[in-house]
Amino acid sequence: MAGTTIARDPVRDRARRRARDRSTRAGYAFLSPWLLGFFGLTAGPMIASLYLSFTDYNLFTAPTFIGFENYQRLLTDTNFAQAAKVTALYVVFGTPVKLAAALAVAMLLHNSRRGQGFYRSAYYLPSLIGGSVSIAIVWKAMFIDDGIVAQIGQVFGGSPAADGGWVGDPGRTLPMLILLTVWQFGAPMVIFLAGLKQVPTEMYEAAEVDGAGPVRRFWNITIPLLSPVLFFNLLLETIHAFQIFNSAFIISNGSGGPAQSTLFYTLYLYFRGFRDFQMGYASAMAWVLVIVVGLISLLLFRSSKSWVHYSGDDK
């Protein structure tokens, strides 16, 4: 210890420190636009909304502090329960089906020799436009009683759609929206495709020599080696699914209907905040969502230790 202190050259040290300070300052200067945006537009408002969630606030009058009342009200709010249920169903069914579709198509594309670029673009396209207002409108038109879905169904012997088709049937609106999100499998598909290209072909060849069939190869080679990509896609798509808003808003004309069957969490939050001007309550709802999404992400990360294998990992 004492030796190193003596060996130090104070002048050189100071110069080094100054240089380091300078580059730190430059770093922050380059970061500043993002930092400004983060503190001004993200962190600040988030803290403000945390405070508002403990208040009664209607935009007109100053917020009054009411402690945990907003959070208590959530427990007895039947609409909140309905919104949570609809959203949970959407996440639980929509996400796995979407990922399965993405993986299946990615594997087909991976094996195809010709036109891969074309098919990749074609399948990716829906995820670029799928969240848009126009697609939601087209989707709605497809599923009403004399829409294309009912017509095709009849050709194959399906019973004629009842009045209103899928759109008017509360039991079928959620499946309709899940189909819409599944159709947008392009983004996870491209990521899967990149992941598949990383799997060494020798492994498949070796397994084939050892007599492993295609199913065995899929479960014992593809899935383990693809697991980091799978985990990434699962996390992203789960969080994404919690935030569904546009398509539900358009298809139900902003009502969450029919009969609350598309009353997604964010839609209900929007009603409370911007229709009923109950900003305090809406803020509490926003924070519950943040916490739930956070917890689920945490669970996924925890679980990933047992099923995600990174190459070079000994486990």
Place this chain on the structure above:
Amino acid sequence: MTTMKMAAALGTVAVLGLAACSNGGTPHEAATEFAPDTEAEITFTWWGNDERAGWFEEALDLFNEEYPNVEVVRNFNPWDDYWTARNTEAAGQALPDVLMMDAGFLGEYADKGLFLDLGAYQGGLLDTGGYADTLLESGTVNDQLVGVPMGYNAWSMMYNKDLLDELGVPYPTDDMTLDDLEAYVLQVNQAGAAHDPKIYGASDYTGGFPGFIYSRMQEGEPVFTEDGAPAFDEGDVVDYLDSVADLRDNGDFYPVERTVALDPLGGFLGGEAALWFNFSTTVAQAMSDIGTENIGMVQAPTENGRHVLADHPSMLLSVAANSDEPDASAVLVDFLANSPEVKAIFGASLGAPPTDEGRAAVEQSTSDSVDFAYLDAIESEITESYPLLPSGYGSIEAKWGELHEQLLYGDIDTEQLAEELFSEMDMLLG
């Protein structure tokens, strides 16, 4: 990112809210004269589309011909943004001098002391001589005239003449009772059963809050108390909804599944149901959506076939309490409210002009003439003012619609509907 955006929006609102501070207005002596060459600058805001903006430009040009030194700084937003912007300004005591108001928000703003009492200008700079008392009362809150209606309309029953002619069913009359209405619906259903698509008498007409208000009015009962609480109980709502229980339970109304699928059109506007209940101005929308000019209009049926009707203000002009130029603002309100030239520009797009002179100046389209003829026909029956709507009314009306949809799908019964409506009103009006 929706959560983040939402949080950002909430925060922005919070920051703006904190910037608000109240300042007591200095009492102002209302002038009785306003020289045409007086210099002033006032701000004026309305909601609407580009077409309406063009009309306001024309109207304000006319105003400046008369008062060349009053500069009117204009601004307009679409309906939703309009209220976000006004709410923020209201919080900061920075409302524009003159602004367009809606009946559903008037009480809320007036209760907070945001408006000037225009009563002080009546008979002076503001001429309301041509206005019906019942209509002026709908702009009066706490005995102060805070809104001058630019137009009005009334509750009505519209019918599609093309459909009824085709089915050979006679038109409905202006003296029908509720029992007659029920029989009439069944008559249309029967005649329209073989039609493709099937034609119905009507959609369930207990599906909107205005219909309930109309029904209360017939009984001489108020809808809201002076301090904005409901003046009815759950039993009243249940009785009202159960009055058509037979039709509803037997599937005699236009199917809700199809209403949802056709939304925002529904049975009548989609040309598949004969009757529609709405404010008379909406006949213009009906004609354009259905694509026919053959729409008739009579009073909506009541228990005994006689009617109590009310002027429903469609747009009101208010002057902000924080205005620095109250006199010039009152002059602008007077001009927009009374000038026949202004009425000629807008036609009936802001509702029927309230004064005879104003209505005479309008070059009537087909829908205008149906609307005006109806308003003339019911003039002696307009004995009430439209009830003053409490703050939060808009949400209650929306909630009624949502719950009614659940009722039609059989998810809840009428008692549950009433119960949920009241728990909602408890929160919104409390």
